[in-house]
Amino acid sequence: MASSTTVLYPNDTVKGKAVETVDHASRSKINGEGGNLIADVTSPHAKKHRIVFDRTLNVFEFKLLDGSSKHLTTYRLDELLCTSKSSVPLRKGVPTASKKGANTPKTLFFYFVYKEDKLKWRLKEVPVVFNTTSERDYWHTIIDSTIRRISSHNVEAFFSMSPGLRYQVLLTERAYHARDFIVEMPVDHWSALDGLVSDSKKDTGRDIDDPNTAHLATPHLRFGIIGAGSANSIVSTVHETNDYATSAVHIAIGSECNVDVCTVHRDSKLIRISANAISYGWLGDVLRDSENYRCLGPIRYQWSALRTTIRNPTYRGTVQFTLSHKETVDPRTKMPQCIKNCPVCEKPGKESDETTQYDYHFHDEFSHVICCVIPTVTPFTPHGLAPYTGIGDGTLDLALIPKVSRFRNMQFMRRLYSSDRTLVCYRVVRWSYQPDADQEDPGVWNLDGEILEQPKGEALHFKLHPQLISFFGRDAAMINPVKRSFIKKRKSSIVYK
Incomplete structure (x- = not known):
């Protein structure tokens, strides 16, 4: 069966009907490429669907092709942790192992983050069966390359799923352990950190010692914290919970505040x-x-x-x-x-x-x-x-x-x-x-x-x-x-x- 993938550009239509637009998330930091990627696919239960990847708004649309407009689900690209050619075991929305299963022909697994309740975030697996393996690989390549452009043992499973994310886990054992580790870090390790260009405080000419100095420049480095302390107040404030999986999700998908x-x-x-x-x-x-x-x-x-x-x-x-x-x-x-x-x-x-x-x-x-x-x-x-x-x-x-x-x-x-x-x-x-x-x-x-x-x-x-x-x-x-x-x-x- 021939591939059904179609690329559309703004103002185009699908079978005479304009593609529905979704409000762009103001928090998305990913610049859209323009155009839509569309494919007719099936679910593991053999139900026909249409998937649209709006590359202008960075939104995914999943629609059940049963003649009804009620079965429509949308996700933002900044809610997508990764896509995978093989399934990752999940237990209550948390990956149970960093090792992936066997490659499944023609199936692409989407892993979206979602709020399980008012506080906790988890992963949802959305398997999509394409008509051919080459079509599946084409979608995987396009999505994976887009995600790559985005500016402890349990949490490592989240990080290992995210494409292009390199990390090192350090278990802190005392006060100021993390600070001392960073201060003593070799120069070549510093240069490998994304976003850390130089000492921004010195470069901007602002005296950090002076309590009357103007507003300091924001460092080009984002911090992620996973609660393991006595009160975990910063974690609980930023994420609304000290749940480790929620913290790992935000770090893996690149949420920012x-x-x-x-x-x-x-x-x-x-x-x-x-x-x-x-x-x-x-x-x-x-x-x-x-x-x-x-x-x-x-x-x-x-x-x-x-x-x-x-x-x-x-x-x-x-x-x-x-x-x-x-x-x-x-x-x-x-x-x-x-x-x-x-x-x-x-x-x-x-x-x-x-x-x-x-x-x-x-x-x-x-x-x-x-x-x-x-x-x-x-x-x-x-x-x-x-x-x-x-x-x-x-x-x-x-x-x-x-x-x-x-x-x-x-x-x-x-x-x-x-x-x-x-x-x-x-x-x-x-x-x-x-x-x-x-x-x-x-x-x-x-x-x-x-x-x-x-x-x-x-x-x-x-x-x-x-x-x-x-x-x-x-x-x-x-x-x-x-x-x-x-x-x-x-x-x-x-x-x-």
Whole structure:
């Protein structure tokens, strides 16, 4: 039987009927070639279908040829992981082995990604039987070459299916293991990484150490994270779940979303970068105390939380910040009063440090200072520590909680963003914290789950860099806590409970 593959170009028709168009996905990063590839095929159950590959919109259309227009299914090219001449064993949408089965004559297997539920992504196999083996091979070559132009043991099976994807698996065993591995990587390995052209920060002439520098240039390198930590908050926020298969799917198909980043500076020098949450006071002390009980495993956090709650630490210092948007009223009229001996209030004629140019300040004894770069979804905060902070919305949520009792602190940590009147939240683009110099213990910071020492009597400065890092993920992962009514979303930069 002769091949039935047909190539059409825009405005052409099939048997007198124009080919139906599908809205182009704005997230697709693949440039279309133009024209349509069409073939009449059969399913493994011998039912006749027509498959159309729209190379302008990068969309696949599967239509059952039974005289009805109801049986029509479409997929985007950025939802296609790969095509294969042999089947890959799947178990509940997850490949069970990296080794493929025997080559099946005339059959081409499409592997599309789909959402199994509201959170988890899986693979779907769509087998298509062509009229000839050569026709099957022609479609496989065209699709495979198009995909190639796209800018742990369980997840390796996903990567091995994706054409042209080279990878190396490193099992991290300690804090900063991944960072040290990258720093010590040989030059020839760096040159083999796609998208990494040079040190973009130096090439753009921007001083990364200066907290007042303009927006940094986005590196030409995308990051993918598969959750294997204690909380997996970045993974859960970007993918809406810490499910390893979902993370692997997004990496394998090349999904992309841009994430805000916060840089931390001391003495005009960059010391750390955060893409998650920064906390001081009670949360910092819990992390510091837990380091003494690593032998207990994950339960050490609950044990240290109890010990820290009994101690109920507070730290006296000054927070200065600049709001993300101008307010219609003077924010000073809404802000709490500073406690006595405020170093900023006592400066005559100066509201803030001229070198940093912060607009507002607050001097108090704090139980918590919490800054969220992203919503920070964890098993303990399923709607996010900061539910209305976006992944890349260009703002930081800064919550300042003055000294509270042990009981009130337990209430706050249990409910978080509750109706507690001690909570004041600001949407900021930059801020700083400086502890009072007369404190013997200045405390520590919990920065993305790692300890950052607070210098005694010295200020740390925090600067937002909108959408600085590109992750393998989807914009739809931004959390929308529709079932939570205790916070009303507002355009204001100051959120009160």
